[in-house]
Amino acid sequence: MTKPVFRFAPSPNGRLHLGHAYSALLNDDFARRYGGRFLLRIEDIDITRCRPEFERAIYEDLAWLGLGWERPVRRQSEHFADYHAAFLSLKGRGVVYPCFCSRKDIAEGVACREAGGEPWPRDPDGAPLYPGTCREISMGEIQRRIGAGEAHAWRLDGMALRALMPVPHTYRRFDREGREQILEARPWRWGDAVIVRKDTPTSYHLSVVVDDALQGVTHVVRGRDLEAATDMHVLLQTLLALPTPLYHHHELVLDPTGDKLAKRRRSEALAELRADGVTPHAIRQRLGFDPQPTPST
Numbered sequence: 501m502t503k504p505v506f507r508f509a510p511s512p513n514g515r516l517h518l519g520h521a522y523s524a525l526l527n528d529d530f531a532r533r534y535g536g537r538f539l540l541r542i543e544d545i546d547i548t549r550c551r552p553e554f555e556r557a558i559y560e561d562l563a564w565l566g567l568g569w570e571r572p573v574r575r576q577s578e579h580f581a582d583y584h585a586a587f588l589s590l591k592g593r594g595v596v597y598p599c600f601c602s603r604k605d606i607a608e609g610v611a612c613r614e615a616g617g618e619p620w621p622r623d624p625d626g627a628p629l630y631p632g633t634c635r636e637i638s639m640g641e642i643q644r645r646i647g648a649g650e651a652h653a654w655r656l657d658g659m660a661l662r663a664l665m666p667v668p669h670t671y672r673r674f675d676r677e678g679r680e681q682i683l684e685a686r687p688w689r690w691g692d693a694v695i696v697r698k699d700t701p702t703s704y705h706l707s708v709v710v711d712d713a714l715q716g717v718t719h720v721v722r723g724r725d726l727e728a729a730t731d732m733h734v735l736l737q738t739l740l741a742l743p744t745p746l747y748h749h750h751e752l753v754l755d756p757t758g759d760k761l762a763k764r765r766r767s768e769a770l771a772e773l774r775a776d777g778v779t780p781h782a783i784r785q786r787l788g789f790d791p792q793p794t795p796s797t
């Protein structure tokens with residue numbers, strides 16, 4: 501039997517905090533308990549926000565916590581060709597369309613629809629669903645605008661997809677005791693999601709799905725804040741004929757006021773805690789993990 505594969509996949513756009521430590525330690529803990537592998541993946545598709553010093557800090561912080569991972573580490577910025585191939589496959593199936601809208605265009609489109617008094621639906625992150633403006637553009641016009649070099653994103657065409665795949669999508673969730681449950685994915689609540697961004701030749705959803713499959717990830721362990729994204733991932737896996745891993749979405753580590761930790765706040769950054777003399781052992785204990793046994797010499 502092949503070994504289960506777990507991964508921790510941070511984005512190097514800030515310093516890791518206690519919430520990341522929890523996610524990384526939980527992945528490692530599962531991998532140990534299941535006799536599996538633990539991978540680290542650097543999710544740096546956002547070339548304007550990701551910085552080499554943050555990537556170096558990820559390695560430093562995780563090593564300090566006592567974690568080890570397989571090499572070489574997959575860095576998404578080195579694999580745009582893989583995401584492009586997946587995009588071409590979606591395009592070939594006729595389930596994407598180009599979108600030339602700016603944020604302002606979208607806000608105006610939504611305001612126009614809300615002018616009637618009805619609130620426009622939001623996606624799970626609270627952003628208004630795309631009103632579908634560019635879906636109406638003719639093929640000739642699309643070719644002209646793309647030919648003229650106009651910047652554009654690509655969106656999934658929810659209407660075409662629903663016709664193509666009317667059956668509900670499901671995936672398996674597992675808990676810390678290894679119990680499994682089947683859940684229904686509801687990708688439609690994301691509307692016509694962006695699958696290739698204007699500013700980078702892929703998107704979070706597309707790259708994660710492609711990488712999880714290419715790396716043979718069998719178990720995805722990540723925070724509750726990404727639970728709704730799984731719906732989109734399951735849809736993409738079905739469209740691209742990729743396997744769907746099992747999922748576990750853990751509780752988030754909150755700050756003393758009950759808010760989600762953020763990379764821009766320094767107080768819970770691992771580097772800050774380390775500078776204050778907090779030990780990896782204390783962090784593991786604070787996060788509810790057993791201390792690692794001291795290696796015998």
Ligand code: GLU
Pocket residue numbers: 509510511543708721722726
């Ligand atoms: N790169 C994402 C983040 O840092 C995590 C993606 C995932 O685990 O699927 O929030």
